[in-house]
Amino acid sequence: MNREKIRLGIIYGGKSSEHEVSLRTALSVIKAVDAAKYEVIPVFVSLEGKWIRGEALTGQLPETIAPLRLTDGSTDKAEASAGKSLAKSAVASPFTLSQDVDVIFPVIHGPNGEDGTIQGLLELANLPYVGTGVMASAVGMDKWMMKTVFAQVGLPQVNYIGLLRSQWEKERDTTMDRIEQELGYPCFVKPANMGSSVGISKAKNRAELAQALELAARFDRRLIVEEFVKARELEIGVLGNEELVTSVVGEVIASKEFYDYEAKYKGAGTELQIPAQVPEHVAEEIAQIAKKAFQALDASGLSRVDFFWNEENDKLYINEVNTMPGFTPHSMYPLLFQAAGISYPELIDRLVRLAIERHADKQRNAVEAEGLD
Structure with a gap:
């Protein structure tokens, strides 16, 4: 093993509806890294939650x-053959990262990936x-x-209502009455903990609102309902x-009602305009608010x-802030x-350097009270 190279582990897949998105992200990162700088070690998390490590990639990328x-090795020969060298030395038994x-x-997106769980494991x-x-x-x-x-630090937001799935299931009419009175139609209904627009609906009337709440409740016990504003998505x-x-500011011009999963990952006529055609003062304000939001969360990296x-x-x-966006x-x-x-x-190089820099800074923290007055 060449110790002059950085051994970069790519963890991907995961137990979420964004599993396929993660595979595409992982493939892109693996193909883009400089083989002269990095030895890539792929670590796959199956939909069942099994962790499997492939052999190190030192140049021949998939x-x-x-x-x-x-x-x-538990799958059929055809599938194993598709794995080529990665699958030949895949390890399903415990390994020490x-x-x-x-x-x-x-690069696991969604629940169990960008929600702090895998980050806690790595900590x-x-x-x-x-x-x-x-x-x-x-x-x-x-x-x-x-x-x-965001509200605590005074960032501008649309009006919204947060509610629990149990509230919706026990008080359906009361819940919809409140949404109609405080937000009106149309409105957006979302699971609180889900990415890539999964489980999101636009409701234009009471019947659609009930359907939207039912859909969102399939994905999370915490739900968000937001008022609709006629606006451009930047x-x-x-x-x-x-x-x-x-970065520069970009604009999402969706051909559908909103920028949903199909539009994000299957095209569906959506146009990305980069840079967005907006006044300079708007771009400057977006940059300022974005930094403030990033700092309010104590985010890092990207x-x-x-x-x-x-x-x-x-x-x-x-x-919203997406802490592990499509990559x-x-x-x-x-x-x-x-x-x-x-x-x-x-961009990948910078993110790796930022990760190492932040980790080094954390190592300065005292872990014992010895010698402290």
């Missing part, structure tokens, strides 16, 4: 998603990892908590730990911050920084 579906890698890039293993820490990941994943934090990338850099801009009254609303070369976050002059491979 060309399709198929090799990234590591097998422990802290002895195998120098830094981790976790316990005392490993540097790309992206935001436990607290910020958990708050950033839970839209209800995120909005609470996004910006943030990069850094304490010294932050923002985040994509999404906004609504009502062009008629020139009012901005922060929508293929065709995803919004890398494209925004590419337009700002930072290429995809360079």
